[in-house]
Amino acid sequence: MARTDTSARFSLPPFFLVSNALIWISAVIVMGIVSYFISESDNQVGNHIIYEEVISVLTVAFFLVSFILGTYPGYVLLFNVIFSYLWLVAVVFTAEDWSTDYAGALPHTVEAFSFIAFFFLLFNVVFDWHFGYRGHARTTSAV
Numbered sequence: 001m002a003r004t005d006t007s008a009r010f011s012l013p014p015f016f017l018v019s020n021a022l023i024w025i026s027a028v029i030v031m032g033i034v035s036y037f038i039s040e041s042d043n044q045v046g047n048h049i050i051y052e053e054v055i056s057v058l059t060v061a062f063f064l065v066s067f068i069l070g071t072y073p074g075y076v077l078l079f080n081v082i083f084s085y086l087w088l089v090a091v092v093f094t095a096e097d098w099s100t101d102y103a104g105a106l107p108h109t110v111e112a113f114s115f116i117a118f119f120f121l122l123f124n125v126v127f128d129w130h131f132g133y134r135g136h137a138r139t140t141s142a143v
Contacts, residue, residue, distance in 0.1 A: 016127060017067075019120045024063045026117040030090075031056035033110050048093040052114070055086045059117065077128040084121035090114050 034053045038045055062079075091114045098107035 013131075016124065019124055019127075020063065020067060023117050023120045023124075024060065026113040026120075027056045027059035027063065029113045030110050030117070031060055033106050036106070046097075048097050051093060052090050052110070055083075055090050059083060059087075077125065080121055080124040080128060084118060084125055087114065087118035087121055091118050 030052065034049060034056060037049060038053060063083075065079075091111070094107070094111040094114050098111055
């Protein structure tokens with residue numbers, strides 16, 4: 001007789017937890033540097049930098065919820081898909097604005113950590129689709 005191991009289905013896998021932590025840390029770094037850029041500007045802030053700030057703030061705020069929602073695979077998939085597309089646009093904006101040699105270290109840091117956040121969000125989408133959303137439950141036999 002086979003029984004379903006519900007603890008494996010409704011717990012956050014360790015690599016998924018590490019991936020969520022890296023996304024959150026990357027968003028905090030991007031938020032801090034972009035906030036510094038906004039505070040140093042003379043009311044001449046472009047739309048791209050405001051978009052990056054909003055996405056990083058939303059990620060920091062809402063991604064704490066993903067640690068709780070990690071036990072419900074279908075909800076986390078939608079969450080990760082939405083934020084992966086938002087971060088993809090942020091990566092495009094940072095690459096468009098700061099991919100020059102004279103941009104400096106901080107803009108390149110924002111570009112790098114935006115890509116890290118996008119990459120791990122994309123990994124989360126693939127991971128959650130493959131293992132969570134398709135209803136992939138492990139079974140063990142009871143002897």
